[in-house]
Amino acid sequence: MPRGQKSKLRAREKRQHARDESQGLQGAQATEEDHGMLPSSSPVLGDSPPSSPVSIWQESERTPVIPTPAAALLYKKSDGGVESQDEESPSPSQVPTPNKDPLSRKVTKLVHFLMEKYVMKEPIRKADMLKIVNKKYKKHFPEILRKTTEHLEVVFGLELEEVGPSSGFYALTSQLDISSGRALCGDMGIPRTGLLMNLLGLIFMKGNRVAEEEIWEFLNMLGICPGRRHLIFGEPKKFLTKDLVQEGYLEYRQVPSSDPPRYEFLWGPRAHAEITKMKVLEVLAKLNDTVPSAFPDLYEEALRDEAERAHARVVARARNRGMANASSKAMSSSSSHM
Amino acid sequence: MGEPHSRSSRLGGGPEPGCRPSPPSQFELFFSVGLVIWEEGAGGWSNMQCSTRRMGIITDVHRRFLQLMMTHGVLEEQDVTRLQKHCYKVHDRNATVEKLEDFINNINSVLEPLYIEVKKGVTEDDGRPIYALVNLATSSVSKMASDFAENELDLFRKALELIIDSDSGFASSTNILNLVDQLKGKKMRKKEAEQVLQKFVQNKWLIEKEGEFTLHGRAILEMGQYIRETYPDAVKMCNICHGLLIQGQSCETCGIRMHLPCVAKYFQSVSEPRCPHCNDYWPHEIPEVFNPEKEREAAGVSKANRKSLRSRQH
Numbered sequence: 079m080p081r082g083q084k085s086k087l088r089a090r091e092k093r094q095h096a097r098d099e100s101q102g103l104q105g106a107q108a109t110e111e112d113h114g115m116l117p118s119s120s121p122v123l124g125d126s127p128p129s130s131p132v133s134i135w136q137e138s139e140r141t142p143v144i145p146t147p148a149a150a151l152l153y154k155k156s157d158g159g160v161e162s163q164d165e166e167s168p169s170p171s172q173v174p175t176p177n178k179d180p181l182s183r184k185v186t187k188l189v190h191f192l193m194e195k196y197v198m199k200e201p202i203r204k205a206d207m208l209k210i211v212n213k214k215y216k217k218h219f220p221e222i223l224r225k226t227t228e229h230l231e232v233v234f235g236l237e238l239e240e241v242g243p244s245s246g247f248y249a250l251t252s253q254l255d256i257s258s259g260r261a262l263c264g265d266m267g268i269p270r271t272g273l274l275m276n277l278l279g280l281i282f283m284k285g286n287r288v289a290e291e292e293i294w295e296f297l298n299m300l301g302i303c304p305g306r307r308h309l310i311f312g313e314p315k316k317f318l319t320k321d322l323v324q325e326g327y328l329e330y331r332q333v334p335s336s337d338p339p340r341y342e343f344l345w346g347p348r349a350h351a352e353i354t355k356m357k358v359l360e361v362l363a364k365l366n367d368t369v370p371s372a373f374p375d376l377y378e379e380a381l382r383d384e385a386e387r388a389h390a391r392v393v394a395r396a397r398n399r400g401m402a403n404a405s406s407k408a409m410s411s412s413s414s415h416m
Numbered sequence: 417m418g419e420p421h422s423r424s425s426r427l428g429g430g431p432e433p434g435c436r437p438s439p440p441s442q443f444e445l446f447f448s449v450g451l452v453i454w455e456e457g458a459g460g461w462s463n464m465q466c467s468t469r470r471m472g473i474i475t476d477v478h479r480r481f482l483q484l485m486m487t488h489g490v491l492e493e494q495d496v497t498r499l500q501k502h503c504y505k506v507h508d509r510n511a512t513v514e515k516l517e518d519f520i521n522n523i524n525s526v527l528e529p530l531y532i533e534v535k536k537g538v539t540e541d542d543g544r545p546i547y548a549l550v551n552l553a554t555s556s557v558s559k560m561a562s563d564f565a566e567n568e569l570d571l572f573r574k575a576l577e578l579i580i581d582s583d584s585g586f587a588s589s590t591n592i593l594n595l596v597d598q599l600k601g602k603k604m605r606k607k608e609a610e611q612v613l614q615k616f617v618q619n620k621w622l623i624e625k626e627g628e629f630t631l632h633g634r635a636i637l638e639m640g641q642y643i644r645e646t647y648p649d650a651v652k653m654c655n656i657c658h659g660l661l662i663q664g665q666s667c668e669t670c671g672i673r674m675h676l677p678c679v680a681k682y683f684q685s686v687s688e689p690r691c692p693h694c695n696d697y698w699p700h701e702i703p704e705v706f707n708p709e710k711e712r713e714a715a716g717v718s719k720a721n722r723k724s725l726r727s728r729q730h
Contacts, residue, residue, distance in 0.1 A: 186531050190551050193532075197486055198563065233526060234486070235479030254480050254507075 181218055181225075184211050188226045192250060196236060202248040204240075239301070273300075274327055277318075279362045281343055282355055283376060289333070290341040293318070322346070354387065356380040474526050476507040482523065485534060485549045490620055490634035493545040494708060520547075539633040540585075540663040541623075543677030543706035548637045560621060566601030568612050572621065574598070575613070579630055580643065580650045585663035586628035589613065631662050654678055655692060670694040680705045 191210050195202050211219055223238075230236040235254045241247045280296055281288050294304065302308060304315040322328040326348030333340045359370045359380045371377050480503040485491065491499065497516055504513050514522070520534050527533055531553040537546050560569060574595045578587035592613065593606045604612070613629065616622040620634045636643075640660050644651055652661040656678040666673045672693045674682065680703045683689040689698035 182529075186529075186553065189530055190532070190553065193486060193551075197489075229530060233474070233479070233530070234482050235476060236483070252483055254476055254483065 181215065181222060184215055184218075184222050185225045185229065187211075188222060189229055192226065192230060192236075192238065193234075196250045202238075202250065204246045204248065207248070273302075274322065275358065275361055276300075277322075277328065277343070278345060278349055278353070279358050281345055282358055282379075283362070283373075287342050287344045290330075290343065293343055318343070326351075354380070355383040474523065477503045477511075478519075478523050478526075480507060481519075482549070485547070490546055490548040490632075490637070493547065494711075496547050535637050537633050537637040538675075538677050538706075540630075540636070540661075540675055540677070542703070543680060544633075545706075546633045546637070548634055550638050552641070560619075563619065564612075564615075567599045567604050568615075570600045571596070571604065571609055571612055572616060575616075575622065575629055576631070576643070577647070579662060580647050580652075584628075585652075585661075586625065586630045589627050589629065592629065636660060636662065656682055665698075665700045667691040667694060667696060668699055669696040676703050677706060679703060 188207060188210050191207070192202065207223070208216065208219060211222055215222065227238045230238055230250070231253065235252060236250050237253050238248055238250050241249050276296075277293065280293070284292070297303070297314065302314045305313070307313055308317070318328065319330045323330050323346065326346045328349070329344040329346045330341060331344070333342050355376075356370070359373065359376055362376075363370045363372060366372075370380065481500060484499055484503070485496075488495075488499075493516075500516060500519060501513055504511060513519075520536070524533050531551065533550050533552055535548055535550040537548070538544065539546060560572065564572070571592070575587055575592045578591055578595075579585060589610070593609050596604055596606055596609045613622065613624075617624050617629075617632075620632045622629045622635070623632050644660060652664075652673055653659065654661045654664060654675045655672040656674050659675070661673050661675055664673045664675045665679050670691060670693050672691065679698075679700070682692070683698070683702045684705055686702075689702055690696065691698055
């Protein structure tokens, strides 16, 4: 039955009143009550099941989640904002809210905020992030930021980093475009890009040996620091000085006659075996959008290296042939004696 | 400080490292693409993990998919499947492309603790399936908040109200523009408001038809919850799917309403359509059920026509 004017007016007034109550809401999470159930769809007021507003067909398999007290809670929160509800114990008349810890909720809020910034390609100010987190949790901000960064990386493949030291500005970049080039080389030893490639390149560029301090300086720029466990290769210092050395890709030794002892990195035997300087230079050049000959000194050295390897191959082949001839001669002579 | 909470990493998509013929090189570990997350009982942020939650495994395929869904806002189903295939091609060439529904369910299980979801909906006018990455925690038009100024947002809210109050689900441009004086924030002129309305159409928040405006499927997906909460009395529901209804058909006798795609499905191959509530003859034209195959055929035919036209012109 189409509605009369009066009822429409009344409805509008009611609505205005309800909206004024909820003005203070920011990111209110009506789905809190669903925690522990399957909160697949947004909860709905009244008695209609929470199908996606326009479609029946997708939502029908999901468990309907309809805590009507949600409405009451939603509007109760308008005084003092969302936070106040967490710290106090729920009053007996309310549906017991699962204690979603307030810090987690701040993380969620910050993740949503940063997602928007990413889509809009807008710069991210630390001050804005602090506003989202709210003064009350300011001292927890580093933890919240760290957790947010982790979520963005793991779920979206987005990296949040500060633009320059203490600039107050952050940027979100996709890690995927870099890593998609790093396809796993199934049968090969060394993949064409990656941390090790960077290290080998660095070592090559610096004259085939690099002081440990310089390596750390370089790695710090990538966010890899000794003592800070990395998601994939664990503790970086151990990874470099033990794991990679054991694998034979790096050599780690004391700088001769250094007092106090300092250390340096060189290419390990396996690196020499599996890859050539020319290959490393090719990768370096590609990463810098140029060609190997753009680095004349390195190019020369790489050419020399190629020549040496070619020579070594020829010698080795000759030796093998010689040995084969010798052994066949020996065999034929022995057989003739039979 | 110190270690991040423990999280087991299942590295690589293949057999466990222990079963390989030779120990995996550090590089293969480094370039692994699999990560199991949301392990049970990981300390610290206690309630982020709940034992009833499914474990989701996502790889760079899913991440790229999410990045693209984020930037596109809303996509039709065929574009979503194309997107999914593209992501597989880029990151995991040899894997079989998972069925879209399962793919999305997997992603959603990972997004759950973050109160985000890849939500599926259907356009109200022609029943096309659409998808959007939706923030479940909003109780306002906050998704738009970063794109628009305060007075623009208020214009949207005014238009939204008119749309919800209307019988047809459409609000005329004139009626919306007449409310320009009541807007919060900086004063806006009618001319400017016209342009803002066009901006809403371009960004897929509103649809315009013959000078009238209604909500785009995207707005319904993203703000459905907000709309239901803010206008509980004025909001209309579909008698078939019980979802929020903006545009649809209604029974002239008893007043119940149905979405056009719901009408199409409900009355498909029914010779004498009758109201499910009062059984009176259903007076409206029954639309066709959306058929993606037909769409593709039509697209193919028009392409072929264009091609032959071109060749003839030479």
